[in-house]
Structure formats: C-alpha cells, structure tokens
Amino acid sequence: MKTAILITYDKEDSIREAVALCEAADYKPVHTVEQKYLNRPKFGISEEIVKRLEATIKRLDPDVVVYDEILKPSQNYNLASRLKINILDREALILEIFQSRAKSSESQLQVKLAQLRYEMSKAKEKVRLAKMGEQPGFMGIGKFEVDVYYNDIKNRMYTVKSKLAKAGKQRELHRQSRQRLGFKTISLAGYTSAGKTTLFNNLTGEEQQEGKELFTTLSTTTRKIMINHQDVLISDTVGFISKLPAYMIEAFKSTLEELTHTDVVIVVIDASDPDFDLKKKFQSCISTLNGLGVERDRIIFALNKSDLLTPDQIEQKAKQLKFEDVRKWIPISAITGQNIPKLKDLIAKLLETPKPVVKKKPVEFGAIYEN
Numbered sequence: 001m002k003t004a005i006l007i008t009y010d011k012e013d014s015i016r017e018a019v020a021l022c023e024a025a026d027y028k029p030v031h032t033v034e035q036k037y038l039n040r041p042k043f044g045i046s047e048e049i050v051k052r053l054e055a056t057i058k059r060l061d062p063d064v065v066v067y068d069e070i071l072k073p074s075q076n077y078n079l080a081s082r083l084k085i086n087i088l089d090r091e092a093l094i095l096e097i098f099q100s101r102a103k104s105s106e107s108q109l110q111v112k113l114a115q116l117r118y119e120m121s122k123a124k125e126k127v128r129l130a131k132m133g134e135q136p137g138f139m140g141i142g143k144f145e146v147d148v149y150y151n152d153i154k155n156r157m158y159t160v161k162s163k164l165a166k167a168g169k170q171r172e173l174h175r176q177s178r179q180r181l182g183f184k185t186i187s188l189a190g191y192t193s194a195g196k197t198t199l200f201n202n203l204t205g206e207e208q209q210e211g212k213e214l215f216t217t218l219s220t221t222t223r224k225i226m227i228n229h230q231d232v233l234i235s236d237t238v239g240f241i242s243k244l245p246a247y248m249i250e251a252f253k254s255t256l257e258e259l260t261h262t263d264v265v266i267v268v269i270d271a272s273d274p275d276f277d278l279k280k281k282f283q284s285c286i287s288t289l290n291g292l293g294v295e296r297d298r299i300i301f302a303l304n305k306s307d308l309l310t311p312d313q314i315e316q317k318a319k320q321l322k323f324e325d326v327r328k329w330i331p332i333s334a335i336t337g338q339n340i341p342k343l344k345d346l347i348a349k350l351l352e353t354p355k356p357v358v359k360k361k362p363v364e365f366g367a368i369y370e371n
Contacts, residue, residue, distance in 0.1 A: 001027065001368060002026060002027050002028070002063040002064065003029075003030045003060070003062040003063050003187075004027040004028065004029050004062050004063060004066045004088075005032075005056060005057065005060065005065045006018055006029040006065075006068065007032075007033045007035065007038065007044075007067045008035075008036035008038075008068035010035060013276055013277045014068065015034065016277075018068040021093055021094065021097065021353045023092070024097045025088075031056055031062070033053065034131075036051065038067070038068070038069040039069065042075065042078055043075060043078050044067060044069060048083055050079070050083070053054065053065070054082070057084075057085060057240065063086075064085065064088050065079070065085055065086070065088070067087055067089045067090070068090055069089060070089055070090055070091055070243070070245070071089040071170070072125065073125035091118055091245060091248075091356060093188055094241070094244070094248070095114060095248075098111040099111050099140040105167075105222060106164070106167045107361050109160055109167070109210055110170055110252050110255065112160050113160045113161065113164065114247065115159065115254075116156055116160065117251060118245075118289060120150075120157070121247065123149060123150060123153060155294070155296065163208050171258070171279065175349055178233060183232065184230070184232045184236065184264075185232070185301065186233070186234040186265075186266060186347060187235045187258055187259050187262040187264070188200055188265075188266050189265055189267050189268070189285065190239060190240065190267050190268035190269060191240050191241065191269070191281040191284060191285055192238075192239025192240065194239065194270040194304060195268055195270060195304040196237070197236055198304075198335060199268055199304065200234065201307045201334075202334045202337060203340070203344075206221075206223055209359070220235050220238075220258060221235065221236045222235040222262050227344055227347055227348050227351065228344070228345075232347075234264070235258055237255060237259065238255060240284050240285050241284065242280060244284075249288065256288075257292065259289065259294050260293050260294055262298070263351055264299075264300060264350050264351060265289070265298055266299075266300045266302050266343075267285055267289070267299055267301050268298070268304050269282060269301060269303050269304060269321070271303040271305050271308075271314065271317050271331065272305040272308045272309065275320055278320060278321070279320060282321055287292055297353075298350070299328065300330070300343070300347065300350065301328065301330075302329070302331075302343060303317060303318065303329065303330070303332065304332055304334055305334075305335070306333055306339070307333035307334060307336045307338050312358045314331045328346060328350065330342055330343055
C-alpha cells in the first residue's frame with residue numbers, strides 16, 4: 001500500500017470519510033493535517049501549514065499528498081511546485097477509486113468519461129500554467145497548444161460518449177423486454193458503504209463483493225428474486241457520496257437512470273452512523289435522487305445495521321431523519337436478516353400500487369437537511 005499525507009477538515013466525520021477514501025484508493029495516511037478552512041486562495045491552506053508540510057514530507061517521504069477538497073488548478077500547481085510531490089484533490093482521488101473498481105466494460109467507459117470531464121474542467125487553467133514554463137509537463141499537458149489540447153480531449157470524449165450511447169440503447173432494449181414480460185423491478189440506492197450489496201446478497205442469495213470499502217459497486221448487477229409469489233428483478237447500483245461533482249454523476253447517468261424507471265427504490269441508510277453523519281449522508285442521497293427525478297412515493301427507506309441499536313435508538317434515528325410522516329421506512333439488518341420478511345411485505349404492497357405513467361416534478365423533500 002502506498003503512503004499519503006492527508007489534509008482534511010477538523011471534523012470527525014470528514015476525517016473518517018477522508019481516511020476511508022484514501023484506503024479505498026490503496027493509500028495509507030501516515031500523517032493527517034486537520035484544518036478548519038481548506039479554501040485559501042494560493043495553496044488552499046496557509047503558508048505556515050505549507051512550511052510545516054515541507055519538513056514533514058522530507059521526514060516521511062510519502063507517495064502523494066491527498067487534499068480532501070476540490071482544488072483549483074492554480075492551487076494544485078502551487079502546492080505541487082512548492083512541495084515537490086503529486087497532489088490528489090478529492091475529485092482526483094475518487095476517480096482513482098472508480099478506475100480501480102470498474103470491472104465491466106460500461107463502468108470502465110463511464111470512469112473514462114468522468115476522467116475526461118475532469119481534465120476538460122481544468123484544461124484552460126492548466127494550459128495557462130503550463131505556458132509559464134516552470135513545469136511544461138504539468139498534469140499531463142506536455143507541449144500541446146491550447147487548441148490541440150482541447151480538441152484532443154473533445155475527440156476522446158466523443159468516442160467514449162458514442163460507446164456509452166450504444167450501451168444506453170442496449171439497456172433501454174432490456175427495459176422494454178422486461179416490461180413486455182411483465183417483470184416488476186426494484187433498485188437499491190444509498191450512500192456508499194451503507195450496506196446495499198450486503199442487502200442485495202441477502203435478498204438474492206448471491207455472493208457479490210461486499211465490504212466496508214467505499215464504492216464496492218460501480219456496475220449495476222441485476223438478479224431475479226421472489227416477492228409475494230411473483231418473480232421480481234432487483235438491481236444493486238453505485239453508491240452516492242457527498243461533494244460528488246455533477247460531471248461524475250452525469251458520467252454514470254446510464255447506470256443511475258435505472259432508478260427513474262424502477263418500480264421501487266430502496267434507499268439503504270447506515271443507522272449506526274453518528275447523528276451528524278447520518279443526516280449529511282441522507283441529504284446527499286436525497287439530493288442525488290431528486291436530481292435524477294426519482295419519485296418519493298416509490299421509495300422505501302431501510303435503516304440498515306439496526307441490530308447494533310436499541311429500539312429507542314432506532315426511533316431516535318427515524319426522528320432525526322424526520323420519518324414521522326414517511327410511511328415506508330423500516331429498520332433492518334442485512335447481516336442478521338432482521339426484518340427482511342417485513343421489508344419484502346412492504347415491497348409487495350408498493351409493487352401492487354400502479355406506477356404513474358407521467359412522471360411528476362421531483363419534490364425537494366431532503367432540502368431541510370442542507371448545511
């Protein structure tokens with residue numbers, strides 16, 4: 001495992017998630033710098049912290065510095081030039097994880113598109129910085145002129161998009177085929193590492209890869225299960241995460257759009273999370289689902305890992321998420337099987353409810369949690 005110096009916010013939830021992201025990308029944090037602010041103009045951090053980092057890097061000799069925020073190209077350039085080490089901001093780190101997790105041809109194309117969008121978003125500033133002459137090869141520009149650089153990215157994006165469009169058409173044909181055969185569909189959604197794949201395995205008897213690592217699932221996996229003596233198709237999807245840029249969501253659109261066509265969406269929530277983490281992750285899920293246009297009345301909220309909590313604690317978690325007015329929520333444990341039969345009953349009832357033909361405008365029912 002490679003080593004990293006981690007720069008993150010001075011909040012427990014931020015530190016936990018940043019460390020988990022590092023580990024998912026196969027980096028071991030050997031030193032952590034905790035800061036209240038990570039958006040200072042020149043380096044993102046203060047000059048004083050940069051000086052301390054110079055000494056720490058000489059002493060520990062890490063492979064990279066991981067910066068748990070989205071850096072401007074100029075900030076990345078300034079830090080890399082000053083510290084003489086590769087800087088991975090939050091976006092670049094997530095892209096590395098995506099690349100290592102992508103197994104299917106479609107997910108590999110989606111990751112490639114996300115990487116190209118990331119490169120394009122930084123292109124103008126990268127070219128300007130490269131022309132300053134200090135690091136002509138900075139961030140992979142080489143000696144490309146600006147028009148050649150842009151055109152190269154655009155051409156590669158066009159090729160990837162074309163291949164993804166074909167995959168999307170194939171996915172649409174599969175949907176139409178399922179509809180003709182009368183199959184109802186269920187999709188699992190939720191924050192990364194909430195236990196979606198564990199629940200998928202419990203419901204299907206499969207042994208898909210699962211674990212505490214972030215983004216265990218990038219490719220949609222679909223299997224047939226029995227609900228109320230009826231064959232139903234269930235799919236596991238890519239997990240959500242906070243501060244995921246719109247272009248990354250867009251890259252995975254062909255996978256995530258399954259959520260808008262499904263009959264039931266089960267949003268898996270890690271009930272064992274501390275209250276602040278719970279609300280933050282829930283808001284990230286709801287914001288993403290709203291953005292995709294998923295209808296609220298098709299959603300079941302599953303408070304997973306409830307075997308780790310008392311009944312009073314579960315009720316308190318439900319109140320934290322304002323589930324008093326939400327009829328379709330249930331505490332479960334994907335590991336022990338707690339309440340899985342009740343979850344299936346809830347799914348069966350929802351499947352019996354006719355799905356509207358015309359989709360309504362998504363309701364911002366998670367907006368109250370925005371910080």
